[in-house]
Amino acid sequence: MNDIRPDFLLTSLPRRYGLLALVWCVVAGVSLLWNLQAGKQDAVKMAAATVRANIQKDFGLRKWVNSHGGVYVSPTGHTPPNPYLNVPERDVVTTTGKALTLMNHAYVLREIQTDFPDDYGVMSRISSLHPLNPLNAADEWESRALASFERGGREYLEILQINGQPHLRMMKPLRVEQECTGCHTRQKTGDVRGGISSSIAMGRFISHRQEHRDNLLLSHGVIWLIGLAALGISYRRDSRVSAERERARQKLEQQLDELLRFQKLTVGRELRMKELVDENAELRRQIDAAPPGNAKS
Ligand code: HEC
Numbered sequence: 001m002n003d004i005r006p007d008f009l010l011t012s013l014p015r016r017y018g019l020l021a022l023v024w025c026v027v028a029g030v031s032l033l034w035n036l037q038a039g040k041q042d043a044v045k046m047a048a049a050t051v052r053a054n055i056q057k058d059f060g061l062r063k064w065v066n067s068h069g070g071v072y073v074s075p076t077g078h079t080p081p082n083p084y085l086n087v088p089e090r091d092v093v094t095t096t097g098k099a100l101t102l103m104n105h106a107y108v109l110r111e112i113q114t115d116f117p118d119d120y121g122v123m124s125r126i127s128s129l130h131p132l133n134p135l136n137a138a139d140e141w142e143s144r145a146l147a148s149f150e151r152g153g154r155e156y157l158e159i160l161q162i163n164g165q166p167h168l169r170m171m172k173p174l175r176v177e178q179e180c181t182g183c184h185t186r187q188k189t190g191d192v193r194g195g196i197s198s199s200i201a202m203g204r205f206i207s208h209r210q211e212h213r214d215n216l217l218l219s220h221g222v223i224w225l226i227g228l229a230a231l232g233i234s235y236r237r238d239s240r241v242s243a244e245r246e247r248a249r250q251k252l253e254q255q256l257d258e259l260l261r262f263q264k265l266t267v268g269r270e271l272r273m274k275e276l277v278d279e280n281a282e283l284r285r286q287i288d289a290a291p292p293g294n295a296k297s
Pocket of ligand 1: 087126194
């Protein structure tokens with residue numbers, strides 16, 4: 001007779017181990033998914049850190065050029081005097097007769113960025129919603145970023161397709177400071193003058209992520225299998241123990257049965273004995289009650 005108890009789920013060995021195995025699979029699965037997700041975010045974080053560092057470097061370069069009020073270089077066909085720079089000593093001649101032209105920060109940056117494109121697919125640009133130089137006009141994405149800076153944002157970042165490849169694009173604002181107003185006369189300090197945007201191809205971060213994903217799959221797979229194997233071994237041991245326990249219980253029951261039978265026998269015998277004694281006493285009583293002489297006749 002197999003009545004199903006409410007704790008049947010946990011008392012039946014195969015079910016208990018089945019449940020444990022299920023829990024183990026869920027734990028391993030959740031950990032894998034969580035790590036994969038974290039890895040995905042890590043790729044974006046790493047790409048963002050690289051782009052941020054690049055923008056920071058451009059900021060530093062800009063600051064350096066500005067701190068000198070621009071830098072003088074020999075004008076060439078490639079680097080002509082900047083028509084958008086209106087300062088008194090833009091073009092000078094040295095005492096030895098060498099012509100020099102002043103390069104302002106945006107000019108230096110643009111020339112470096114276009115002449116020395118980064119090997120890693122990093123592209124930077126300075127831009128504005130109100131550019132002095134039409135070349136610096138913000139594109140659609142930059143306009144969105146600049147609008148967010150005007151609402152107080154400090155960084156704008158997005159993953160998008162550039163030339164069919166996923167890129168991380170980031171922009172940081174350039175706000176007007178006292179030192180800017182000499183050349184940028186129309187703005188007041190604190191205004192968003194423009195910003196520097198930079199993008200990087202996600203390719204190498206994605207392949208890094210794939211490597212990371214393969215490692216995760218392998219390590220989780222191995223740990224998952226070890227866990228299952230441990231459960232299997234433990235299950236075998238437990239079922240052996242419980243089989244032994246069952247055998248012992250059956251033996252005990254048998255012995256108990258025998259004991260009961262024996263006890264019944266003894267009790268029966270005692271009853272019979274008592275009956276005999278009683279019968280005996282009754283006989284004796286009848287004999288004693290019989291008239292004397294009768295016995296001898
Ligand atoms: C020495 C003059 C000078 C100073 C100082 C200066 N700029 Fe400029 N800046 C220019 C010129 C000229 C251009 C545009 C010419 C170009 O792109 O070659 C420009 C361009 C820019 C641009 C790109 C958009 C545009 O207008 O073409 C931004 C953004 C900008 N400046 C921000 C600043 C900020 C912020 C400061 C102060 C921290 C500053 N500038 C200081 C001369 C200056």
